[in-house]
Amino acid sequence: xxxxxxxxxxxxxxxxxxxxxxxxxxxxxxxxxxxxxxxxxxxxxxxxxxxxxxxxxxxxxxxxxxxxxxxxxxxxxxxxxxxxxxxxxxxxxxxxxxxxxxxxxxxxxxxxxxxxxxxxxxxxxxxxxxxxxxxxxxxxxxxxxxxxxxxxxxxxxxxxxxxxxxxxxxxxxxxxxxxxxxxxxxxxxxxxxxxxxxxxxxxxxxxxxxxxxxxxxxxxxx
Amino acid sequence: xxxxxxxxxxxxxxxxxxxxxxxxxxxxxxxxxxxxxxxxxxxxxxxxxxxxxxxxxxxxxxxxxxxxxxxxxxxxxxxxxxxxxxxxxxxxxxxxxxxxxxxxxxxxxxxxxxxxxxxxxxxxxxxxxxxxxxxxxxxxxxxxxxxxxxxxxxxxxxxxxxxxxxxxxxxxxxxxxxxxxxxxxxxxxxxxxxxxxxxxxxxxxxxxxxx
Amino acid sequence: xxxxxxxxxxxxxxxxxxxxxxxxxxxxxxxxxxxxxxxxxxxxxxxxxxxxxxxxxxxxxxxxxxxxxxxxxxxxxxxxxxxxxxxxxxxxxxxxxxxxxxxxxxxxxxxxxxxxxxxxxxxxxxxxxxxxxxxxxxxxxxxxxxxxxxxxxxxxxxxxxxxxxxxxxxxxxxxxxxxxxxxxxxxxxxxxxxxxxxxxxxxxxxxxxxxxxxxxxxxxxxxxxxxxxxxxxxxxxxxxxxxxxxxxxxxxxxxxxxxxxxxxxxxxxx
Numbered sequence: 001x002x003x004x005x006x007x008x009x010x011x012x013x014x015x016x017x018x019x020x021x022x023x024x025x026x027x028x029x030x031x032x033x034x035x036x037x038x039x040x041x042x043x044x045x046x047x048x049x050x051x052x053x054x055x056x057x058x059x060x061x062x063x064x065x066x067x068x069x070x071x072x073x074x075x076x077x078x079x080x081x082x083x084x085x086x087x088x089x090x091x092x093x094x095x096x097x098x099x100x101x102x103x104x105x106x107x108x109x110x111x112x113x114x115x116x117x118x119x120x121x122x123x124x125x126x127x128x129x130x131x132x133x134x135x136x137x138x139x140x141x142x143x144x145x146x147x148x149x150x151x152x153x154x155x156x157x158x159x160x161x162x163x164x165x166x167x168x169x170x171x172x173x174x175x176x177x178x179x180x181x182x183x184x185x186x187x188x189x190x191x192x193x194x195x196x197x198x199x200x201x202x203x204x205x206x207x208x209x210x211x212x213x214x215x216x217x218x219x220x221x222x
Numbered sequence: 223x224x225x226x227x228x229x230x231x232x233x234x235x236x237x238x239x240x241x242x243x244x245x246x247x248x249x250x251x252x253x254x255x256x257x258x259x260x261x262x263x264x265x266x267x268x269x270x271x272x273x274x275x276x277x278x279x280x281x282x283x284x285x286x287x288x289x290x291x292x293x294x295x296x297x298x299x300x301x302x303x304x305x306x307x308x309x310x311x312x313x314x315x316x317x318x319x320x321x322x323x324x325x326x327x328x329x330x331x332x333x334x335x336x337x338x339x340x341x342x343x344x345x346x347x348x349x350x351x352x353x354x355x356x357x358x359x360x361x362x363x364x365x366x367x368x369x370x371x372x373x374x375x376x377x378x379x380x381x382x383x384x385x386x387x388x389x390x391x392x393x394x395x396x397x398x399x400x401x402x403x404x405x406x407x408x409x410x411x412x413x414x415x416x417x418x419x420x421x422x423x424x425x426x427x428x429x430x431x432x433x
Numbered sequence: 434x435x436x437x438x439x440x441x442x443x444x445x446x447x448x449x450x451x452x453x454x455x456x457x458x459x460x461x462x463x464x465x466x467x468x469x470x471x472x473x474x475x476x477x478x479x480x481x482x483x484x485x486x487x488x489x490x491x492x493x494x495x496x497x498x499x500x501x502x503x504x505x506x507x508x509x510x511x512x513x514x515x516x517x518x519x520x521x522x523x524x525x526x527x528x529x530x531x532x533x534x535x536x537x538x539x540x541x542x543x544x545x546x547x548x549x550x551x552x553x554x555x556x557x558x559x560x561x562x563x564x565x566x567x568x569x570x571x572x573x574x575x576x577x578x579x580x581x582x583x584x585x586x587x588x589x590x591x592x593x594x595x596x597x598x599x600x601x602x603x604x605x606x607x608x609x610x611x612x613x614x615x616x617x618x619x620x621x622x623x624x625x626x627x628x629x630x631x632x633x634x635x636x637x638x639x640x641x642x643x644x645x646x647x648x649x650x651x652x653x654x655x656x657x658x659x660x661x662x663x664x665x666x667x668x669x670x671x672x673x674x675x676x677x678x679x680x681x682x683x684x685x686x687x688x689x690x691x692x693x694x695x696x697x698x699x700x701x702x703x
Contacts, residue, residue: 004299067372067418068411069379071390076407083403124496125543129557129609130533132525139556143547165284169383176286180294189298193291201282218547 004190011191014182021178022199028096028167028174029160033107035100036160037153040107044115045137047108058108065105071166074098078170095167103160110156114149115141147218154211158204165200175199226405229396236392237413243378243388246310248371251317258318259325273322280319285377288312293384309381313374320370328362329355365429372418372425379414389413445508447472447612447644448493448535452502455488462488464668465502470613473642477649477659477676481691484665486648490615493646494537495528506534507612533561536606540618542598544590550577550601551586554608562609576604580634596627603634607643614638616647632658652695656680664688 043058065073078094081087089097118141126136146153165176173181179196183189262273280288292312293305303311332355340350382391393410397403448470455463462485470476478486491497493504495512504511511531513520523531544553554573558564564572577586580600590598599619606614616635620628632654639645639658649655655662655676662679664672666687672679679688 063419063422064411064415067376067415067422069376069390069414071379071382072393072407072411072414075394076404076411079397080404080407083401119541119543121539121541121543122545124537125539125545125605126556127496127529127532128494128537128539129605130529130561131557132529132561134525135529135560139560140545144545147547162284165286166380168286176284176290179287180290183294189295193287193295197283197287197291200284200287201279204282205278 006191007188008191008195010186011182011188011195014178014185015195017178017182018175018196018199021173021175022203024172025161025164025167025174025176026203028092028099028164028172029157031096032099032103032160033153033157035096036103036107036156037111039100039104040109040111041142043104043108044111048112048115062105062108065102070098070102070163071169073102074166074170077101091167091170091172095164095170095172099160099163099167102163103156106156107153110149110152111145113152114145117148118144150211150215150218154208154215157211158207161204161207162200225400225402226409229400229406232396233389233392233410233413236387236389239387239392240375240378240389241417243306243310243313243381243386244371244375247313247317247374247378250310250314251321254314254318255321256325259322260329262322262326263329277319277322280316281323285313285316286380286383288316289380289384305381305384305386309378309384309386313377313381316377317370317374320373321367324363324366324370325359327366328359331362332358361432365425365432368421368425368428372421375414375418375421445472446470447474447507448646449505449508450489450493450502453489453492453499453504454501455485455492455497455499462668463492463499466665466668466670468663468670468673470644470646472644474660475639475643475645475647475658476661476663477647477655478663478665479649479652479655479691480665480671485668486665487617489665490537490617490646490648493613494532494535494615496537498522506531509534511535529561533557533609534612535615536609536611537615537617538599538602538606538619540621542590542595542602542622544598544601544605546590549587549589550582550593550604553590553601554605557605557609572608573604576608577601579637580604581630594627595623596630599623599627599631600634603631603638607638613644613646616645616649618648618650620649620651650695652680652692664691666691 043061046054047058074095077098078091082089122140122144123136126140131139164174167174168177168180171177175196179192183192186192258273261269262277265273289309289312292303292315293308296303296308336354336358337350340354345354378388379390381388382394385391387395389410393406397406400406446469448468450466450468453463453466454461462483464485466485466489468476468489478489480486488497492499493506493511498512503513509531512528513522544550545556548556551570551573554576555566555569558569558572559566574583574586577583580603582597582600582604585593585597585601590601593601599622602619603616619635620631623631628651632651635645635647635654636658647655647659657676659676661673662676663670664679664685664687672685672688680692
């Protein structure tokens with residue numbers, strides 16, 4: 001350690017690359033959780049209120065995705081599917097699709113737990129003031145369930161943010177990719193990690209802090 | 223089809239590496255994480271603070287970045303680890319932080335009345351731990367721990383990015399040679415699934431039973 | 434045998450229940466209930482727990498489906514299309530429209546936790562009565578003022594006491610202008626010191642001539658506010674009479690033993 005000469009100046013020149021990478025990581029995570037929540041919500045509603053035969057299908061999706069590495073799913077969608085059928089998409093689209101499918105499998109459970117935790121009495125109160133089941137769903141069950149699920153959603157978002165680092169495996173220029181890129185350009189490995197690791201750390205905890213504040217405002221205790 | 227069957231021994235080799243890495247990581251992180259978790263649950267502040275810092279640090283950084291850090295970063299300060307060892311070190315660093323959290327959570331979710339009752343019947347600190355707290359904590363520990371074994375097996379696929387020929391990389395290599403991508407990815411997925419699904423199912427059963 | 438004081442209402446009944454039966458599995462909780470409630474009448478239902486009183490109330494709002502018999506609100510069968518032979522459950526839209534005619538106030542308040550007091554009241558006005566937002570807001574403010582909560586218009590349920598929440602619950606129900614108001618043990622979940630403020634609101638509504646059916650354990654209140662007291666036991670209406678008679682003579686052994694459990698309640702035969 002003693003004879004290592006730090007040279008942050010060289011690395012600093014590429015700091016923009018890290019910043020762009022960070023933004024892309026946040027965007028990838030945001031797009032994925034949005035789509036994943038939609039998947040999770042629809043499947044949770046189907047498994048709660050829908051036909052019985054749909055339940056094993058949903059369970060199969062959830063179990064498959066949750067027991068297979070994300071990296072493999074990323075490869076499967078990016079290399080595997082286009083090799084078998086005539087469908088072209090870029091790495092970013094491919095990764096967002098994968099991470100959405102991946103997070104969807106976790107969010108089904110989160111959403112189902114949220115919907116199930118909506119007190120029966122609230123649904124009855126909705127019926128009692130003359131709301132149809134669709135309106136009860138839209139105005140009572142969903143807003144309540146989302147608020148109940150908020151803490152889980154915050155945690156999911158942070159872990160998805162960290163998972164975006166796996167996109168570097170298919171050359172999506174997110175934060176981890178930017179980090180490796182600068183390293184290969186400058187060979188200032190230690191400096192790159194000293195710079196990039198805090199970016200992950202600070203961002204993870206900043207997101208968590210912001211979402212916890214939002215929870216305090218909106219969340220409903222179970 | 224015949225080519226797929228020919229590739230199987232190669233994939234099985236990779237699978238064995240995956241299992242070896244996962245097993246090492248699990249065992250090592252239990253050795254590191256369990257005692258540190260107990261300290262975090264019961265220790266004095268000066269001992270808790272560095273452990274908390276470590277756990278929070280590691281959990282705030284992606285596993286992949288930890289892997290890169292140990293494999294590419296440490297050599298810059300003259301710590302050269304062969305890739306397999308670097309991978310195990312990095313994954314253990316990550317897993318230990320999780321084990322620490324699970325251990326702490328298992329102990330802290332035990333109602334304080336249990337300790338008070340144990341004190342009231344005159345049990346020593348040692349007896350309280352062995353006969354009252356540890357058995358209860360073990361039941362709370364198991365379901366998330368088994369779940370975290372699943373995560374370890376999944377996470378071990380990242381070692382392929384360091385050039386270690388685990389199941390993931392052997393898949394990539396076979397695909398590179400045969401150009402049969404989708405079926406091979408699906409076979410690989412099923413192999414991971416075959417290991418992980420029973421564990422996930424076990425975790426759920428333990429949870430129903432214990433919690 | 435039911436000793437029914439069939440005090441036929443002068444006008445046509447708002448609620449007409451005939452031969453109502455309802456089972457939960459093997460347990461029959463309603464064994465043929467008949468009840469008529471005239472316009473402007475206040476009927477208190479009392480009885481031991483498990484006697485079917487809450488189930489009866491919930492059937493009127495069709496929060497429980499009933500197995501046999503009929504419930505009519507202003508002549509309209511509540512849950513099922515008319516046709517005596519094969520009953521057919523009404524569609525969701527029809528049900529929603531009929532349910533508003535009998536608005537329920539719940540034991541656990543059941544305020545929507547993500548909406549303010551005013552929004553709780555506005556939701557039904559806008560989404561099922563088709564009022565504009567401005568109209569709904571005006572009605573909500575009017576009713577919140579009526580129940581003494583003008584200052585809490587924009588407060589969330591979590592920022593209100595139990596008594597305040599229940600008053601919003603009452604406002605939410607009456608604002609729909611239902612033909613009958615159903616009150617299901619509305620003070621049971623309240624701390625004793627908050628009961629008074631809620632009962633005061635109910636008393637005022639009764640004085641206005643609103644039709645109400647209330648399930649209650651507040652015997653003194655039932656005696657004071659009700660035109661008729663109905664005593665249910667084991668799925669049947671055993672007594673249906675004016676409060677003076679129910680609390681005064683107590684000829685029925687089951688009623689006597691039931692009332693004897695309310696320590697400190699001294700029936701006022703006057």
